[in-house]
Amino acid sequence: MLPRIWTRYMSVTLLAALLCVTGAKAQSRCPALSEGSRAKLSSFVQRQYRIPAATPLGIADLGFMGDSCYRKLDFHSEDASKPLHITLFASPDLRFLSPDLMDSLIAPPAEVRKPLKDVTAALAKGSAATMGPKDAPVTMTLFSDFQCPYCAQMARGLVKDILPSLEGKVRVQFRHFPLPMHAWARTAAQAAACAREQGDEYFWKFHDYFFEHQRELSQENISKTVAEFAGGLPSFQAANLKTCLEGNATSAAIDQDVALGKEIGVGGTPTVFIGGERVVGYRPDEIRELVRQAGAPKGKEGTKEQ
Secondary structure, three states, X not given: OOOHHHHHHHHHHHHHHHHHHHHHHXXXXXXXXXXXXXXXXXXXXXXXXXXXXXXXXXXXXXXXXXOOOOEEEEEEEOOOOOOOEEEEEEOOOOOOXXXXXXXOOOOOOHHHHOOHHHHHHHHOOOOOEEEOOOOOOEEXXXXXXXXXXXXXXXXXXXXXXXXHXXXXXXXXXXXXXXXXXXXXXXXXXXXXXXXXXXXXXXXXXXXXXXXXOHHHOOOOOHHHHHHHHHHOOOOOOHHHHHHHHHOOOOXXXXXXXXXXXXXXOOOOOOEEEEOOXXXXXXXXXXXXXXXXXXXXXXXXXXXXXX
16 A cells, blocks of 8 residues: 555646646647747737837747636847837737736736725825926826827827816826837936926926827937937026936936836826826726815715725
């Protein structure tokens, strides 16, 4: 008779092997990532993210998600002098790509469920460019990326729709959240942060310029464009901006904003926080309603405590 410990070891080993075989069988039905599929996906991502044709893209298959046919792909530059990584999830038929994939069987991370008061306290950390009345009853914190098309939509909507409709009731606070997949977003963020050292009004000038000219900007021309724009601003010290950029003087500030965003559950842009509540994407009606609730007297609306 086999010792009990040996019997238990064999049982666990057989169970693990069975699970592996089951998973392998479940995923054997998934379509292969052929060379043709790789070429098609690389071409699409290159166009979608406006990556220069001179920067060849490779694809690393990072495996399937659980026992599904959804797979995680890493699109990366094969030119060592131009590091670039874009992680996307592909649908089983390889038709759809998404930067995020949520598993409804897994509980959200604890940081996403932070109590509202903790989120509000976290957002009070550090310093950020602001716009709007200093005595506004509501503060809206916006995490944004200058290369993100939806962030450009948010920027236009804030100025032309949301803020005018709120009649000075809200003060906007900008936080940087450049996404790794966007080739020139971090350079733009550092430039805007450098401009802010000469006053918030200059930050917002760069902010508006980047979003208004988003389609014209690229990894190749961003530095030159920033220098030219800075040189044309009245009373702005372009030389100081150049020194700031060359010394990466604002890099740590960008990192702090990104770390703050991750701490309170930011996963994409644009993400807005109002009264501790989060809105992802450009949703003007929901933003206006949250501002109304946050600015209402506590006795009438009450405050949410979680």
